[in-house]
Amino acid sequence: MATPENMLTNPGFEDDFAGWQVYIPDPTTSTVVIDTANFYSGAKSAKFIITGVAGGGSGFNQRIDKSRLIEGGKYRFRIKYYTNFTLRVWFYFRDINDAVITEAARLFLPPPSTPGWQTGEIEVTMTMPPGTDWSMFGTLQIIIDGSNNAPSEANVDDLEFYAEAPTMVTITFQSTPIAVTATVDGTTVSSGQAVQVQQGATVTVTVSAEVTV
Amino acid sequence: MAKYRFDRWEDGSTSTTRTLTVTGDLTITAYYVPVTHQVSYNSTPIVVPATIDGQTVQPGQAITVEDGQQITITVPESVEV
Numbered sequence: 066m067a068t069p070e071n072m073l074t075n076p077g078f079e080d081d082f083a084g085w086q087v088y089i090p091d092p093t094t095s096t097v098v099i100d101t102a103n104f105y106s107g108a109k110s111a112k113f114i115i116t117g118v119a120g121g122g123s124g125f126n127q128r129i130d131k132s133r134l135i136e137g138g139k140y141r142f143r144i145k146y147y148t149n150f151t152l153r154v155w156f157y158f159r160d161i162n163d164a165v166i167t168e169a170a171r172l173f174l175p176p177p178s179t180p181g182w183q184t185g186e187i188e189v190t191m192t193m194p195p196g197t198d199w200s201m202f203g204t205l206q207i208i209i210d211g212s213n214n215a216p217s218e219a220n221v222d223d224l225e226f227y228a229e230a231p232t233m234v235t236i237t238f239q240s241t242p243i244a245v246t247a248t249v250d251g252t253t254v255s256s257g258q259a260v261q262v263q264q265g266a267t268v269t270v271t272v273s274a275e276v277t278v
Numbered sequence: 279m280a281k282y283r284f285d286r287w288e289d290g291s292t293s294t295t296r297t298l299t300v301t302g303d304l305t306i307t308a309y310y311v312p313v314t315h316q317v318s319y320n321s322t323p324i325v326v327p328a329t330i331d332g333q334t335v336q337p338g339q340a341i342t343v344e345d346g347q348q349i350t351i352t353v354p355e356s357v358e359v
Binding site for chain 2: 136137192199234235236237238239240241242243245247262264265266267268269270271272273274275276277278
């Protein structure tokens with residue numbers, strides 16, 4: 066079975082923050098750096114350093130273009146983390162003008178009882194909220210955010226975001242008041258017959274304009 | 279044998295080819311309607327009603343029948359005018 070593609074660029078920070086958009090609004094409250102001392106694999110990880118001074122957090126994010134995602138598809142996000150405070154991962158649907166449509170998911174990564182590298186993961190479904198549709202969607206933004214009101218640190222490494230095994234759905238064709246055949250993506254189906262297609266797939270269904278029975 | 283023509287899909291679209299993105303199980307339905315013809319009746323040189331399948335039809339009147347439908351038309355053998 067083929068290994069699913071990790072859609073994230075530079076997921077292990079081996080190229081420092083290449084591919085990531087870093088935000089450090091106030092270095093006196095928090096910052097992010099590349100750490101070569103503590104990592105899960107490779108030789109580097111990304112490190113959050115929180116000073117404990119009240120203020121906003123820091124972090125980094127990456128966008129995944131709609132062209133790489135399937136409407137209704139299910140995706141798995143996984144992250145290795147080492148922390149003494151609760152890290153947060155936010156997922157946002159952004160529109161074609163980069164405005165936030167809505168939050169798609171969130172993952173909180175609490176500190177473990179025993180220090181060490183942990184794995185966090187969540188399933189993210191590409192389903193747009195009511196009142197919106199797929200045509201509005203532009204990118205999925207994944208934000209790893211660190212903020213705390215006490216001095217604290219966290220490392221993250223080996224992030225993954227990949228498509229889960231495709232879900233199959235059923236299209237049932239029927240005709241009334243007579244039974245005719247249709248073609249679904251070139252396959253002939255009779256009235257009442259069902260075909261399986263991959264969720265999110267675009268299919269073409271054709272029937273005859275006139276039939277004699 | 280009777281002819282039917284495609285009328286519409288359950289979503290109201292009327293093209294025989296339909297493209298859709300499938301995000302969950304669904305049923306699609308094609309609706310057909312019978313192809314119909316107009317049968318016009320006339321008599322000459324006098325006005326004589328006929329019966330078509332038991333229904334009285336005046337000269338110049340038309341009825342609608344489905345394609346392939348067998349109909350019986352009856353006129354009187356003789357009339358007095």
